[in-house]
Amino acid sequence: MxxxxxxxxxxxxxxxxxxxxxxxxxxxxxxxxxxxxxxxxxxxxxxxxxxxxxxxxxxxxxxxxxxxxxxxxxxxxNFEGFNFEDIFKDFGDIFNVFSERKNKPKSGSDLRYDLEISLEQAFSGLTTKIEISVYTICKACKGTGAKDGKLKTCPVCDGSGQIKKIRRTPFGQTVFITTCNKCGGSGKIISEKCKVCNGTGRVKEKRKVEVKIPRGVDENSYLRIAGQGEAGQNGGPPGDLYIVIHIKPHKIFERRGNDLFCKANIDLGKAIFGGEIEVPTINGKAKIKLPRGTQSHTVFRLKGQGMPDLHTGKRGDEFVKIIVEIPKKLSKKQEILLKEIFGNEKIKTSKGFFDKMRDFVS
Ligand SMILES: [Zn+2]
Ligand SMILES: [Zn+2]
CATH class of the missing domain: 1.10.287.110 (DnaJ domain)
Structure with missing residues (x-):
C-alpha cells in the first residue's frame, strides 16, 4: 500500500x-x-x-x-456500521447542493384557447373579451391543501422533507439525499383535506382576458398573450396564453390565402346582351360589366377586394365566377319565341354534347 x-x-x-x-x-x-x-x-x-x-x-x-x-x-x-448520517448531520450544507434543485422556480403552463370568428371579423379585426379557466392558489387553505391550512409534520422524513440514503460505492459509502415522497419535500403533510380544492391546493378560476385580433388572421393563426397562462410555482413566471383562430365557413365566400372566391348567377338575357351586375364583396358591393355573349363559368377578377394581408395589410383579390342560369320552365310565349329563334336550326357546336352538358351541370 x-x-x-x-x-x-x-x-x-x-x-x-x-x-x-x-x-x-x-x-x-x-x-x-x-x-x-x-x-x-x-x-x-x-x-x-x-x-x-x-x-x-x-x-x-x-x-x-x-x-x-x-x-x-x-x-x-469499509464503513460497515459507520454512521454516516451522524457525520453529515452538522454538515447539512454539503448536500444542499444536491437537493436545492428540487424547489427551483417553475414556469406556469401555457394555455390554449380556440376562438371562432366570422370571415367579416377576420377582415376587419376585432377586440373581444374571452373567459378562460386557470388554476390559481386555493384561498380557503392558502394553497396548502389542508383544511383551514392546518398541516402536521411528516412522519416519514420527520419534517426535513428529505430522505437520506446510504449507498455503497467503490470509494466508500455516500449519502444520497432524495426528496421525501410522502410530503413531496415540504416536510409537512395534510391531516385533513381542504374541501374547496380537494387537497390539491389549487382551484380553477375563471378569468376574463381582452384580446385584440388583428386584420387578416386566417384559420390556425395564433396570438400569444404573454403572462396570461397558469400561475408559476415557487415564484416562477406565469405561462402564456395562446389564442388559436378558427374561421367559420362563409355563405358566399371561399378563402384561399388573401384571395376570395364566389359565384354570381346571371340569366340568359344578361349573358347574351351583356350589362352591369352587382356582386357582393367582403365589406360591401362591387359592379362588374359583362360583355355581350358572356359564357358561363367565366371568371372576373376584382383587384384589391380580397382579405388584408396579416403583415402588410395589402388586400388580395376577389374572383367571381359567372354562372349562366338556363331556365327550367318556359312560358308559352317564351317557348314559341325561342323555338322561332333556335328550333329550326341544326345545333352547331364546337363542343361535343357531353361537354356542353357538363358546362350546364357544374
Ligand atoms: Zn416527508
Ligand atoms: Zn384548498
Missing part, C-alpha cells in the same frame, strides 16, 4: 484541531463529490474520505501519526 499524507490531502496542519479537519473536509467534499464534480472525481473523493475517516477519529489519528497510512488495511475503510 502506498504511503499517503492525510494532512496534505485535507490541506491541514499536523496540529490541526478537529474543527479545522471537519471544515477542511466539508470544503473538499463539496468540491469533489462525484454528484457535483462528475465521475472523474471519484478517486479524489475516496481519498478525501479516507483521510477524514482517519484524522477525525482520535485513535486512528494517533495510529497514523505513529505508523503512517500503511498501518491501515483496506478493511479499515
Amino acid at each position: 502506498t504511503k499517503k499524507d492525510y494532512y496534505k490531502i485535507l490541506g491541514v496542519d499536523r496540529n490541526a484541531s478537529q474543527e479545522e479537519i471537519r471544515s477542511a473536509f466539508r470544503r473538499l467534499a463539496r468540491k469533489y463529490h462525484p454528484d457535483v464534480a462528475g465521475k472523474g472525481s471519484e478517486e479524489k473523493f475516496k481519498e478525501i474520505n479516507e483521510a477524514f475517516q482517519v484524522l477525525s477519529d482520535p485513535q486512528k489519528r494517533a495510529q497514523y501519526d505513529q505508523y503512517g497510512s500503511s498501518s491501515f488495511r483496506p478493511e479499515d475503510f
Whole structure:
C-alpha cells in the first residue's frame, strides 16, 4: 500500500484541531463529490474520505501519526456500521447542493384557447373579451391543501422533507439525499383535506382576458398573450396564453390565402346582351360589366377586394365566377319565341354534347 499524507490531502496542519479537519473536509467534499464534480472525481473523493475517516477519529489519528497510512488495511475503510448520517448531520450544507434543485422556480403552463370568428371579423379585426379557466392558489387553505391550512409534520422524513440514503460505492459509502415522497419535500403533510380544492391546493378560476385580433388572421393563426397562462410555482413566471383562430365557413365566400372566391348567377338575357351586375364583396358591393355573349363559368377578377394581408395589410383579390342560369320552365310565349329563334336550326357546336352538358351541370 502506498504511503499517503492525510494532512496534505485535507490541506491541514499536523496540529490541526478537529474543527479545522471537519471544515477542511466539508470544503473538499463539496468540491469533489462525484454528484457535483462528475465521475472523474471519484478517486479524489475516496481519498478525501479516507483521510477524514482517519484524522477525525482520535485513535486512528494517533495510529497514523505513529505508523503512517500503511498501518491501515483496506478493511479499515469499509464503513460497515459507520454512521454516516451522524457525520453529515452538522454538515447539512454539503448536500444542499444536491437537493436545492428540487424547489427551483417553475414556469406556469401555457394555455390554449380556440376562438371562432366570422370571415367579416377576420377582415376587419376585432377586440373581444374571452373567459378562460386557470388554476390559481386555493384561498380557503392558502394553497396548502389542508383544511383551514392546518398541516402536521411528516412522519416519514420527520419534517426535513428529505430522505437520506446510504449507498455503497467503490470509494466508500455516500449519502444520497432524495426528496421525501410522502410530503413531496415540504416536510409537512395534510391531516385533513381542504374541501374547496380537494387537497390539491389549487382551484380553477375563471378569468376574463381582452384580446385584440388583428386584420387578416386566417384559420390556425395564433396570438400569444404573454403572462396570461397558469400561475408559476415557487415564484416562477406565469405561462402564456395562446389564442388559436378558427374561421367559420362563409355563405358566399371561399378563402384561399388573401384571395376570395364566389359565384354570381346571371340569366340568359344578361349573358347574351351583356350589362352591369352587382356582386357582393367582403365589406360591401362591387359592379362588374359583362360583355355581350358572356359564357358561363367565366371568371372576373376584382383587384384589391380580397382579405388584408396579416403583415402588410395589402388586400388580395376577389374572383367571381359567372354562372349562366338556363331556365327550367318556359312560358308559352317564351317557348314559341325561342323555338322561332333556335328550333329550326341544326345545333352547331364546337363542343361535343357531353361537354356542353357538363358546362350546364357544374
Ligand atoms: Zn416527508
Ligand atoms: Zn384548498
